[in-house]
Amino acid sequence: MTQVPTQIIAKSGFPEVAPPNLVDTMRSEWTKLKTLRSTPVTLAIAAVLVIGLSALASFLIAANESSELQHHGSLPTPLQTIQGGWSVGLLAFMVLGVLAVSNEYSSTLIGVTLLATPKRSRLLLAKVIVFSVSMFVIAEVMSFINFFVGHAIISAYPAFPNVSLTSHLVLRVVIGMGIYVTLVGLLGLGTAALMRNTAGSIVACVAFLFILPGILSALPNSWSNPIGEYWPTEAGRRLITLDHGPNTLSAWWGTADLALFILVLLLIADYALAKRDA
């Protein structure tokens, strides 16, 4: 084992191939994403919690509602009930986005990654593509399973109103959930590319996603209405809800608002990555 062969590497046996490009970087990033232990673990926990909590919410609300047959204006709609577990899912995808970048810094792997791919914009682009495509597929699968499970539970209580995929806009909301959580994951990824630190990025994202919108709503309406309407993660929610208050963006304009915000964040992160010492 400690012997060094005289011919350490057979130079002749090494084929001349074209230099690596974006596709090679994406292959590498895919390997890294799926072999990162936190990825499958976080996804498995997220799937169990999202679908489990949604099922529990569907059961409790539908059972309670059908036994008492009392309708209060404040009760959630059937679709809201079925999507009940997704607030946990949102958090999970955000954390996965953060970890996809920040784990490279916490483990000092980033130095090696940049030796293999010194073109930093290409590296960030590869990470964004691989993360969004894989998370989108997984989130869509989760969203449809979640819907069918909730739908089946509610169906057992005929007194409770139910929805189906063919109901007005329901399909959009179910597909939209996959899009929305993928975008929230990208928000985490962009934040981590800028902050390079797991804890800091998660705190920043939680504040942006959950805490600041709450504080905003406490402001006088003349302030909170316009800010709340365009606050990216709130505007993006139009895609996953059916009730549009007056005065709000449409589902797709709201999504575009969130996507544009993430694009700007990623461009800033790209600039910072190029300028800073690794």
Place this chain on the structure above:
Amino acid sequence: MIQVRNLTKHFGPNIAVDNLSFEVEPGRVTGFLGPNGAGKTTTLRMILGLVRPEKGTATVDGVSYQRLRAPMREVGAVLDAKAYQPGRKARDHLLALAQASRIPLKRVDEVLGFVGLSDVADRRAGNFSLGMAQRLGIAGALLGDPPVLIFDEPVNGLDPEGIVWIRTLMQGLAAQGRTVFVSSHLMSEMALTASHVIVIGRGHMIADSEVEDLIKRSSGIVVRLRTPKAEVVVPRLQTAGGKVETDSDGAIVVTGLEAAAIGDIAFQAGVPVHELSPVEASLEEVFMELTRDDVEFHGTGAGVVQ
């Protein structure tokens, strides 16, 4: 070949690398020496495109690292032994690197075998000892069969077997005609491994020379003389231009006179000579002498703090 021209970098008000220029030639092991904090790692990181120079350039075969078309096939480097995700298997770590560099994937098992990690390839790298981590880092550096190799403090924390392995490896790589550039703060290690050394302190160049020349140049002429009649010969030696000190064991240490001249003076004075031997300073002493003014932190004394 690595070429560094007028490389300069500050971190805040402190200068890390100060107008440094040198070349690292292929076919030999070149040591990169300096006390802790001398700027070795920063220089290596600038060569590898990880840190941006303020002034100057660092190139590999005339091209800056970020412009290399297939970087891992042109330069292999180990900067930090544990630069991997601890939850990832050793093979997956190398697989991702090979994919990013479009290196044939069968090469992963080749380098794993070469560094002796085949048996633990499917174990999570977080459980690796420092020696295994170093081997994994070296496997990554060798993936692309690069003609230029850079190692930052590769023997730090290794056991003797690991040190010998790395030393033999570096010399073997150089013997194949590759450029091998190795940083260390241990002169004694470089004395055994390198044939050429670049010494820096506080970011600037102190010496760039063959190891043998460095010893000769720095030690001057030092001769030990042992005689029962020191009081007779010492004034004569001083008259002849020698500097004389007395060693702890009673021997006279003469600087600035050849052994032959000292012998002649003793003979003319009729003084018996029991020992007359030229002393070669160890590389360690040379290093201490060269970098004395450039050590970042000096101790205030040898006393033990109570």
